[in-house]
Each structure stands twice: as C-alpha cells, then as structure tokens.
Amino acid sequence: MKTVDYIVVGLGLAGMVFCDQLEQHQKSFVVYDGDFPSASKVAAGLINPVILKRYTIPWKGEEQFDLAISYFSRLSEILNLNAVDVMPIYKVFSSAEDQNNWFEASDKPGLNRFIKDELIRNNSETLRAPYGKGEVLESVRIRISQLLQAYSERLKNQDRFVDESFDYDALELDGDQGVIYKGVKAKAIIFAEGFRLKNNPHFNKLPLVGNKGEYLIIRAPELCLKQASKSTFFVIPLGDDLYKVGATFNWNEKDSNVTASAREELQAYLSKILLCEYEVVDQEAGVRPTTGDRRPLLGRHPKHPALVLLNGLGTRGTMMAPYLAQLLYEHLENHIPLDDSVSITRFPKKF
C-alpha cells in the first residue's frame, strides 16, 4: 500500500493551486484527473479586480488580487512559461450616467487603486465607443490552459498524476485514519471537480447551480486592440489578430456543448460594436462552478472529515483560487477555522 498525505481529484484551477500549496509545504500527494471538459480550459483567465456592472470590489478583492498576481507569476516562472500577460481593461461607457458612476467610484477607497480617474476618448475607427472609455489598472490575463498543461506534465514526471476518471465506488473510508483508494492511503481526499461535483455522491446536494458560458474566437486583422474591451461582453486580444469574445451567461444549460443561440447572441453584439470585418474561427463552452449565494464551497464533510471540498470558484476563479487554496490548507493542517461565508457547514441540511 502506498501512503501519501493527500489525494486530489481534479486538476483545473482549483486542483492546481491546491497541489501547489502542498508542494510548497513538502506534503506528498497524488492527483486524479479524467480530462473532462472544464471551466478552466476555456476561461479567458482575466484577473479583474473591479465588478464592472456596479463599480465595486468583489469579496476580499484586494487581498485575493495581490495573492493571485504573485502566485501565478511564481508558478509561471517555475514552469518556464510566460503565462502572465499585462492586460489593461477598457470599460466602454454605455451612457453619460455610466461615465459619471465611474468617476464617483474612482474616488472611493479601495477602488481608487484600480480605477483610473480619466476619460479615454475613443479614437478607434474599428470599435464603437461614443461615450468614451475608462481604464482598469493592474489587470492581467493568465494563460490558464498553458499553465495546466505544463503543471500536469510536471506532476506526471514526478509520478504524482493519474490520468483517469475517479471512481467514487472504489473509495474506502478508513475510520479516523483517512481514506484508501485503489491501494493509496491518505489522511484526506480533496475534491476539486468543478461543476462535475454534481456526480459526487458525498457532496452533490450542495447548491452548486452552475452557469454556462460560451466564447467566440474571431480573427479581425483591422481591429488592432491591445487592451481587453468590455461593454456587454469582453473582447480580449489573444495575439495574431485573434480575439476571444464573450462570455455568455446561461443559467439553464449545464453542459459544455457550443450552441447556435450563443453564437447568434455574440455575433449580434459584434455587429453593434465593430466597424471592421471579422471571421469566426472557433467557439468554446464551459460551465462556471457558481453557487446560489456566490460564495465558494470549502471544508470537510461534516460526517466524514477525511472528505474535503474545494469548489464554487464561480465567475472569478482565477483571482480567487490561490486565496481559497491557502485558506483550505491552513484549515486542514493548522486547524484555522473557516469563515462561515466560505465553509460548507453553512449548509448543514445538505449532507
């Protein structure tokens, strides 16, 4: 029997940042990933510290932001990649009132670090912005797929990665001693399965509602954008005249298939804002692991403490993941209590 400190199920953003916590603390582990369609594989990976609908900072935003930037820069360096791109975001104003709200927000403590107090007049001949734009400062784009690919290779080389779907029926609870899975004994198992948590018999009653998002990838040689542009949707430069456009929000569908309706919605948007030709070269879809109360799902199963959850990263998983992995690690190893706003114990009837 092989013994490790932890078994991890899922190597999306959540699984990767938790494994990295374990590596940093010299803990042994093994990861299982079945290479299912995932949110992390399609996400643009923008780390945007401002909620651009309301001009507010998300929950623990500044703390999460600082940690995420240093975390991804370090990981990118370890893996010999350039996976962190400086990516200013230009918010395209929808009206004079919208402009006004932006300048009011730029005075507020916390927001003034990220909201530039200046109106950018539109001088683009290819993108409409009659009310001008405002710049979000310090935002970056993380090339998540590239990081995940390189990180899983690294784990394979270390003999810590098993490329297969986790079989819940093969999991044995070893009393107070932890778990045993296919000849591997561990003191706990961390489930980081994204929206596929719905298949996990131990946690599937938790309110992970899920929200499907779709992107179009377009080629537009005349557009020449250097910044991500945001009005109803984002237009994000990928290099080589390619742009990611989206993503849609669909609360009804929970699969990762691309749809004609999302394509039409995004093309209708493009026809309103673009003044140049483009061609669609691809379309992508994924399900965001969102929760009813928009808070993450962390912690030990109340009846089987060796079963642990790291989920509910929602719409801003890139910024949130390093912070949550750190909270969870401190909880498991150093018994630091989890705040009610993130702990799964806020749903006592769901177990």
Ligand SMILES: Cc1cc2nc3c(=O)[nH]c(=O)nc-3n(C[C@H](O)[C@H](O)[C@H](O)COP(=O)(O)OP(=O)(O)OC[C@H]3O[C@@H](n4cnc5c(N)ncnc54)[C@H](O)[C@@H]3O)c2cc1C
């Ligand atoms: C269209 C779209 C755009 C987004 N854009 C952004 C953005 O710009 N910025 C941002 O911060 N966030 C964005 N997000 C949100 C972000 O992608 C998610 O919050 C984050 O990726 C969730 O990561 P996760 O690891 O929890 O889940 P996932 O990425 O879904 O990963 C789950 C992993 O678990 C594995 N798995 C599941 N079940 C099993 C099993 N039984 N056995 C083995 N392996 C299993 C899967 O193969 C997968 O690798 C976006 C999401 C979508 C869908």
